């Protein structure tokens with residue numbers, strides 16, 4: 714299994730992988746593949762942070778991080794939003810999600826980003842160092858259970874003095 718950047722030729726296959734993966738998800742609108750289509754066309758898209766896991770000559774997983782902002786009155790602090798993360802049902806629970814997460818975190822650091830926000834399962838993301846965003850005074854722009862909204866500092870103390878409401882790509886709300 715390898716993790717690599719998503720290429721134009723992968724788009725259709727990746728969309729199918731996302732749609733299939735979310736069929737097993739606890740919380741889903743089953744529209745995550747369409748969200749990715751919109752995000753790829755948005756200003757917040759970072760091609761280096763759209764990654765695929767490839768094995769048995771096919772794509773079995775995908776992760777996407779896009780640019781977002783933490784808005785604190787008139788200050789805007791750059792962050793990344795992780796969404797979605799997908800692994801085909803028959804390949805789940807075998808470490809592929811973990812490998813995609815670790816690679817995405819490593820590349821985000823290399824690209825100079827300072828934090829990542831995620832709305833997700835409170836048992837899954839803390840494995841990678843995510844903590845409740847509310848601990849840092851960082852809030853989602855929508856109603857969400859406190860424990861499901863999390864943030865990861867990519868550099869120690871990157872979030873010191875940072876608080877506010879996250880502003881996502883408009884593509885999330887179209």
Ligand SMILES: CC(C)(COP(=O)(O)OP(=O)(O)OC[C@H]1O[C@@H](n2cnc3c(N)ncnc32)[C@H](O)[C@@H]1OP(=O)(O)O)[C@@H](O)C(=O)NCCC(=O)NCCS
Nearest residue numbers: 734735738798799800805806807808809810811833834836
């Ligand atoms: C969530 C998802 C991406 C995880 O990928 P995965 O490849 O199955 O996960 P991994 O095998 O890498 O698991 C990593 C760890 O998380 C645990 N884990 C996996 N799924 C979990 C879940 N739903 N809840 C809690 N822990 C979970 C594993 O046991 C493993 O723990 P360990 O490192 O202590 O052994 C995958 O199950 C998926 O695509 N689900 C459907 C779509 C979805 O819900 N996406 C996430 C939206 S927030």
